[in-house]
Amino acid sequence: MTRVSVIGCGNMGGAFLKGLARAGGHHLMAIDLDSEALAAVEAHADETSNDTAAAADADVVVLAVKPDVAEAVLEGLDLSADQTLVTLAAGVSREFVAGRTDASVVRIMPNLAAETGDMAAAATTEGLTDEVRELLEDLGAFVEIDESLMDVSTAVNGSGPAFAFYIIDAMKTAGVEGGLDPEQAETLAAQTFKGAAETVLRDDRSVDELVDAVCSPNGTTIEGMEVLWDSDADEAVAEAVGAAERRSRELAEAFENA
Incomplete structure (x- = not known):
C-alpha cells in the first residue's frame, strides 16, 4: 500500500x-x-x-x-x-x-x-x-x-473544465428557453458532453468523422452544425486557450523573477 x-x-x-x-x-x-x-x-x-x-x-x-x-x-x-x-x-x-x-x-x-x-x-x-x-x-x-509544454497543458486541461462548463451552460440555457425544466436541461447537456468525450476517447474514428456520423443528410444536426461552421466558435475557443496559455507563462516568469 x-x-x-x-x-x-x-x-x-x-x-x-x-x-x-x-x-x-x-x-x-x-x-x-x-x-x-x-x-x-x-x-x-x-x-x-x-x-x-x-x-x-x-x-x-x-x-x-x-x-x-x-x-x-x-x-x-x-x-x-x-x-x-x-x-x-x-x-x-x-x-x-x-x-x-x-x-x-x-x-x-x-x-x-x-x-x-x-x-x-x-x-x-x-x-x-x-x-x-x-x-x-x-x-x-x-x-x-x-516541461516546455506545461503552459499549453495548463490552458487545455487545467483551464479547460471552465471552458466546457461555459458551453454546457449555454446548451442548458437554450434547452430551458425551449421549454425544458432547468434540471432536465442541465442533465441532458452535461451527460451529452460526458458521452461525447467518452466516445472521442474510445472510438478509433477522428473527431471530424464522429461529427459526420451524427450529421444525417437533411437532418437536425447538420442544420445546427452549419451555424457553428459559419460562426467563429472554433476561433473563440482557440483564443481562450491561447489567453490561458499566455497567462500561465506570465505567472511562471513572474514567479521565477521574484
Missing part, C-alpha cells in the same frame, strides 16, 4: 486526495494549516495533520499549495532521496522544486475531475516514476510531456 501525503487540501489538493480515497489501495495523510480545509477532507484521509513534518514517512508527497507559499513549504520539508515529490503548484518549475529537496521530483498539471476519477493531467517526463503513473491512472488519464 502506497503511503501518500497531500500538503495543501484546498480545491485541487482536496480533489486529488478524494480521488485517491475513492480508488482505494493507498494510505492517505492530509496536511494543511487550515483546520477547515482538513475538516473538509477528514472523511477521505486515514490521517490528518497541520504539520508538514508528518510527510516524512510518505512514499509520495503531493505539494498542492499555492505558488506563492511553495518555497516556504519546501524549506520546512525534510524529504529523502527515497521519496517522490509530486508538485501541482502552477507556474513553479520542476527545477525550482528539485533544487529545494532531496526527493525525486515530478511536476504535473491535473484538474478538479481527479475527485471523480475523470481527471485529465499532464506530467513531466523527467522525474516520472511507475509509482506516480499508477497514482495518476487511479485518478483518470494523463499524458507525459516535456
